[in-house]
Amino acid sequence: MSNKIIIEPFKVTESHKNNQENKGLDFGFTLQTGKTDCPYLVNNKIKSRIDYLTIQFKCSDTEDFKSVRAKIEKWLKELRIRVTASKPSLKYFDSGVLLNSYDVDIQRCGSLKWKSNSRLLQLELTGFACELINMHSDYFFPLIEISKSISAEIKRIDIALDDKTGKYNIRFAQKRFSSGAFNAKTGAKPLKENIKSNSGRTMYIGSKRSNKQMVVYEKGKQLELPNNHTDFNNWTRHELRLKARSDAPIPLDILLKPDDYFVGSYPRVYQRMLKVAEPRNVTRETITRCGSFLSKKLKNLKRQYGSSITLAKQSMTDAEIIKEIERVNHKFQPSLPLTLLTK
Known part of the structure; x- marks a missing residue:
């Protein structure tokens, strides 16, 4: 793949503004009153969402290091991380x-790593952590504030x-x-790979080693939504993955204008799509993912243990049965953050 696909800093293309529609949430979960994605995203009609982030802070001394780490950990705690x-x-x-x-x-949110000389601190935020950030009113602003006094990349x-x-x-x-x-401006065609599995089809455009890669996949099938669900066949995710390069740094401005950088990376493909696309709603996506997982598990539970539960109800209360059989899954499973639920 040509190393000239992105020249200078990543190209910015101004986004078009459409009105956002509020739609009902699936699976009957009750959210806090008026709960939606971060007001900054909603008010600015930003349609894409940041799904993963690795950012480094270059500290001048130990005091700077302690200060930056304390600010990051305080922000993470507010995010319930x-x-x-x-x-x-x-x-x-x-x-x-x-x-x-x-x-x-057992839900990984990322990591904090540092050099022993206290000069470099790296924060890695996974998809789940970014979900929490996209739903929180503070968004990525605390990181932007830190970058005003500490070099960030x-x-x-x-x-x-x-x-x-x-x-x-x-x-x-x-x-x-x-x-x-x-294709790159030079006309070079990027690598392409198509993968098909039980969770749907995925198309990779660009090398994993490149500083830019697009991944297109069937999100509705990946989430194992019911076949009759509206989104099962129609929900497609286009995910841009960018890596910094010495001659092509990623500006911090991308945290505030993800739409512009998304389109700027492949303007001939996504300029039209951005105009007509519905804004992503991470809050609704979280509900959908967890609801789909729960629905599938309850069906399995009924099939395998429904008769045993019916027998147990003859001599036990519902609360006693739940206490007897519930357990924590020590492997990953979708779960609703408590911040989404009403008390």
């Missing part, structure tokens, strides 16, 4: 800690834009690829 005693993979770093959710058991960022009409699906991406719309 806790610092653990567990260690992450420490390639290129001397020490670090894993980040988990306060509300969701984004090393990697993922931005996702969704289509739920079925128009901008994998077939659309394939056609645009074949027509050369994903």
Whole structure:
């Protein structure tokens, strides 16, 4: 793949503004009154969402390091993300800690890593952590505020834009690829890989080693939504993955204008799509994901243990049965953050 796909800083294309529609949420979960995505995203009609972030802070001394780390940990705590005693993979770093959710058991949120000389601190935020950020009123503003006094550099960022009409699906991406719309300005065609699995089709455009890659996949099928669900066939996610390069840094402005950088990376493909796309709603997506998982598990529970529960109800209360059989899943499973639920 040509190393000239992105020249200078990543190109910015001004986004078009459409009105956002509020739609009902699936699966009957009750949210806090008026709960939606971050007001900054809603008010500015931003349609894409940041799904992953790695950012580094270059500190001048130990005091700077302590100050930056304290500010980051305070912000994480407000997001219901806790610092653990567990260690992450420490390639290129001397020490670090894993980040988990306060509300969701065994849910990785990323890591904090640093050099022993206290000059470099790296914050990695996973997709789940970014979900919490996209729903929180503070958004990424605390990181932007820190960067005003401490040198900050984004090393990697993922931005996702969704289509739920079925128009901008994998077939659309394939056609645009074949027509050369994903090509570099030099005309070089990027690598392409198609993968098909039980969770749907995925199309990779660009090398994993490149500083820019687009991943298009069938989100409704990945979430294992019911076949008759509206989004099962029509929900397609277009996910831009950017990595910083010495000659192509990723500006911090991307945190505030993800739409512009998303389109700017492949303007011939996504300029039209951004105009007509519905804004992503992380709050609704979280409800949908967890509701789909719960629905599937309850069906399995009824099939495998329904008769046993019926027998238990003859001599036990519902509360006693639940206490007897419930347990924490020590592997990953979708869960609702407590911040989404009414008390």
